[in-house]
Amino acid sequence: MATKPRMHLALDFSWTQVETDWRQPTSWVNRFYPDIGLFEDVARICERGLFDLIFFGDSTGIPNTWEGRIDAAVRRGVAWPRMDMSPWITAMSRVTSHVGFGLTYASTFMHPYYTARLLNALDHVTNGRIAFNVITSQRKADFQNYGYDELVEHGERYDRMEEFVDVCKKLWASVDPDAFVWDPVSGIVADPAKVRPINHVGRFFKVKGPLSVPPSPQGRPVLVQAGGSPRGVRASARFVDHVFGAGKGLALMAEQRVKLDEALRAEGRDPQQVGILWATKVIVAETEAEALRLKERLIADVPMEAVGAWLSHNTGFDMSTLPPRFSLRALNQRIVAANASPVGFVGLLAEQYGEDMEISRDEFFRHGLHAATGYASTKAGTPVQIADYLEEMFEATGSRGGFMLGHSQAGHRAVLQNITTMLVPALQRRGRMRTAYEGRTLRENLAAS
Ligand SMILES: Cc1cc2nc3c(=O)[nH]c(=O)nc-3n(C[C@H](O)[C@H](O)[C@H](O)COP(=O)(O)O)c2cc1C
Structure with a gap:
């Protein structure tokens, strides 16, 4: 019997996803945040559940569009506080050995040389478990901290993103994997023939290179992008290893899959090799009534x-x-x-x-x-009901990729554990999920089907 394609699971651990239910008594957010031990705990739980990766989304400015002020966001904890998660990933990687970590930076604001070097270092520290979610940012509060009053035009943001990633890729390839010899007899550290400038001169960036580091275990991080507009999908087709998609109902998701496949073919790439991880909100409990009760908490007191x-x-x-x-x-x-x-x-x-x-x-x-709050898009149910729900979406969207499970699971230990101890075994029994990590690096694990 032919084996069925298996799903990949990620956890969306962006804190803002849980901000709306921080008042609930079992929420982790208000009690322990920020606490490195909590982050380590989440990493261990996800690794026990054989998740591919833990994802950190980002926005860097405090929301100030409502009433033209930050006051409401500050008062209510909307999209703040938020820290740069790269050092936290280091801590999480030290207590795990397989689960990967997705980090978000905006190509609109960052410089590719700095970003390529940082992600190389993180790929070393995690032993090949880093993914880079490249965003343009669509939030005015972010732009206002990086020299703009208003958003840069949508298409231009993606033009810059494409060049940004081109430069990063050239930098990651600028030092050959066997460049370093560290030969104490000859006194040679590295072979200059294997370390090459990139001499990039483009519309947005001028970068000589090479990158001043040894190549990392994955060579370059797994590249992810989540743009859902036609221009965003086109940018994805150029460079991504995987796509993050918005969970927006079967018809629109299937349509995005078709459009991405067309765009990938136009770039001469094989659509079978590029999965979409759909942002999906599920709450799993032993009974449907309990799952629905947990779901109601999402909109209480917001x-x-x-x-x-x-x-x-x-x-x-x-x-x-x-x-x-x-x-x-x-x-x-x-x-x-x-x-x-x-x-x-x-x-x-x-x-x-x-x-x-x-x-x-x-x-x-x-x-x-x-x-x-995610209430509208949250599916609450028993492990069997949620496994049915995920399988239906997986099949309708081409059975490539999987799901990025979000919001309250991340903020309440028991709810996150229900995913790993109830849902994952239900998926495994159907042959829809791995029973052990296949690979050594995040890229290898994500490529397994
Ligand atoms: C799963 C997922 C994760 C995303 N993560 C972020 C993020 O961390 N920060 C951000 O500013 N935008 C994030 N976005 C927004 C996208 O980067 C993109 O701007 C959005 O999907 C709209 O598409 P467009 O830019 O092509 O119009 C995310 C979108 C999705 C679907």
């Missing part, structure tokens, strides 16, 4: 100004200025004109309900509450 600050931050539009009634088309046009993403929350709402729908402010915020 203040509307937190929702407003979150939505405004992510769309670049101050939602506090919304009139009592408006059409989704008009709102999305203003968001796109401000250069945020055309496929964000309002775009998806318009897709779901029709662009011409008129909506009241209260209805809009109710949808916003459900989106911001």
